[in-house]
Amino acid sequence: MKPIALVIFIALMLPLSVLGQPTGQVQGTVQLPTSLPAGGAEVWLSGVGDGIGHPQHPHFRATTGPAGQFGFPWVPPGVYTVAAAQPMGGHASSLIEVLARQTTNVSLTPHRCDSVFTPDSMTSVELVGTAIVVQSQPPHQRTSYFLDVDNDNVPDYRLAFGPPWYEPPSGAERPQDGGEITIVGGFLTYGDPPMVIVFQINGLLWRDPRTGGHGGHGGNAPYSYMECAGHSASSNAAAQASPLLFEVRGEVDFPTCLPPPVNPPGVFLFRPEMSDRHIYLNLGTDWEGIPGGFEPVDIVGGLVPGTPGVEPWVIVYEVGGEFVREPGDTTNLVPLGSAVEDELPTVPVSHLTAANYPNPFNPATTIEYSIPVAGTVDLKVFDITGREMSTLVNGYHHAGTYRVAWDGSDAPSGVYLYRVNVGGMSCAGRMVLLK
Numbered sequence: 001m002k003p004i005a006l007v008i009f010i011a012l013m014l015p016l017s018v019l020g021q022p023t024g025q026v027q028g029t030v031q032l033p034t035s036l037p038a039g040g041a042e043v044w045l046s047g048v049g050d051g052i053g054h055p056q057h058p059h060f061r062a063t064t065g066p067a068g069q070f071g072f073p074w075v076p077p078g079v080y081t082v083a084a085a086q087p088m089g090g091h092a093s094s095l096i097e098v099l100a101r102q103t104t105n106v107s108l109t110p111h112r113c114d115s116v117f118t119p120d121s122m123t124s125v126e127l128v129g130t131a132i133v134v135q136s137q138p139p140h141q142r143t144s145y146f147l148d149v150d151n152d153n154v155p156d157y158r159l160a161f162g163p164p165w166y167e168p169p170s171g172a173e174r175p176q177d178g179g180e181i182t183i184v185g186g187f188l189t190y191g192d193p194p195m196v197i198v199f200q201i202n203g204l205l206w207r208d209p210r211t212g213g214h215g216g217h218g219g220n221a222p223y224s225y226m227e228c229a230g231h232s233a234s235s236n237a238a239a240q241a242s243p244l245l246f247e248v249r250g251e252v253d254f255p256t257c258l259p260p261p262v263n264p265p266g267v268f269l270f271r272p273e274m275s276d277r278h279i280y281l282n283l284g285t286d287w288e289g290i291p292g293g294f295e296p297v298d299i300v301g302g303l304v305p306g307t308p309g310v311e312p313w314v315i316v317y318e319v320g321g322e323f324v325r326e327p328g329d330t331t332n333l334v335p336l337g338s339a340v341e342d343e344l345p346t347v348p349v350s351h352l353t354a355a356n357y358p359n360p361f362n363p364a365t366t367i368e369y370s371i372p373v374a375g376t377v378d379l380k381v382f383d384i385t386g387r388e389m390s391t392l393v394n395g396y397h398h399a400g401t402y403r404v405a406w407d408g409s410d411a412p413s414g415v416y417l418y419r420v421n422v423g424g425m426s427c428a429g430r431m432v433l434l435k
Contacts, residue, residue, distance in 0.1 A: 023100065045080050087298045110123075132178075146193065183198055247299070270299065282316060362434050374398045
């Protein structure tokens with residue numbers, strides 16, 4: 001065979017064999033329910049167990065092109081789970097069989113899980129690999145479980161087993177570090193590694209995906225956020241039901257005064273895109289920083305529907321692909337209602353804070369500010385160019401929490417700023433007037 005012909009022959013055969021072992025190919029597309037291509041979606045290809053043990057198949061990962069296309073060459077023959085995920089687009093998965101010297105074609109259409117999908121609608125996947133168990137350090141001690149599907153000691157998936165007290169009636173147990181396990185579960189988030197809610201482990205039922213709402217409460221075990229947070233569930237009827245899985249894109253709309261970021265710490269007012277109603281993000285008191293600042297960010301969490309006149313709450317699991325907590329983990333969560341109490345706090349405050357509500361507003365809003373020391377308080381409103389619009393407060397205050405209203409009836413729609421000064425401290429916030 002001539003050298004040029006030999007090179008062409010080798011190039012054609014490479015996708016079908018690696019080091020003498022016959023392989024196949026996987027190619028496909030990811031498209032949204034609207035039939036538009038899902039460009040930039042993440043796609044995983046993971047081996048499925050055969051009942052004997054670890055399949056020793058590699059773990060493939062790719063990102064779809066602009067037309068939603070993806071491909072995996074040189075795939076050893078076997079059965080695989082192929083799954084796709086796109087933030088705010090949802091998840092999709094399929095079981096496929098790869099044959100030697102053949103191309104397997106697959107089409108995936110992700111769908112979102114949110115409050116309109118009840119009780120459960122997560123995309124189910126089957127995975128096999130080695131358990132990695134990590135114990136975090138005090139004071140926020142947690143046990144985290146991961147799955148390594150290709151024996152490289154790197155977590156490929158985060159496994160969510162629910163609260164540590166949960167024991168399934170099937171007798172299934174949480175895995176030990178280094179144990180070989182088979183998992184059937186549902187995709188929940190989009191981070192790296194993605195989170196999977198466990199439905200089965202080693203063929204035993206862990207949680208029935210057909211019953212109960214999202215929230216990682218485990219099977220049929222009752223779950224009340226208020227009870228887990230140490231508060232009476234009867235004080236908030238909306239909290240008596242399990243949170244619903246919820247995905248939303250938007251931006252934090254709670255004025256930032258550090259430290260702490262808000263009062264109480266760990267709660268942020270969030271405005272979803274294309275919505276004039278806010279939600280409260282509950283990230284817990286051990287969360288540091290503002291989720292995304294004032295830039296749009298994707299949120300995955302458990303929605304606790306609001307009662308009339310009270311904004312709904314979201315217990316946050318992931319912010320912009322960054323892991324926050326597993327469903328059912330109530331460690332350091334802020335009790336529901338603590339940021340929306342009708343009465344002002346009677347305990348002394350330790351930091352200068354300020355917030356306005358509602359936001360956006362028309363035509364009036366209330367600015368609530370807390371000062372840690374007595375002194376002369378100055379509170380002014382400015383337009384987006386820095387031009388002073390109004391002086392709302394200019395006088396001596398004792399330490400405590402106060403409220404003052406601003407009426408924007410004579411101002412045009414737009415973004416306005418307010419600044420509170422006292423004792424050499426300053427705190428500013430942003431508010432939106434919509435007419």
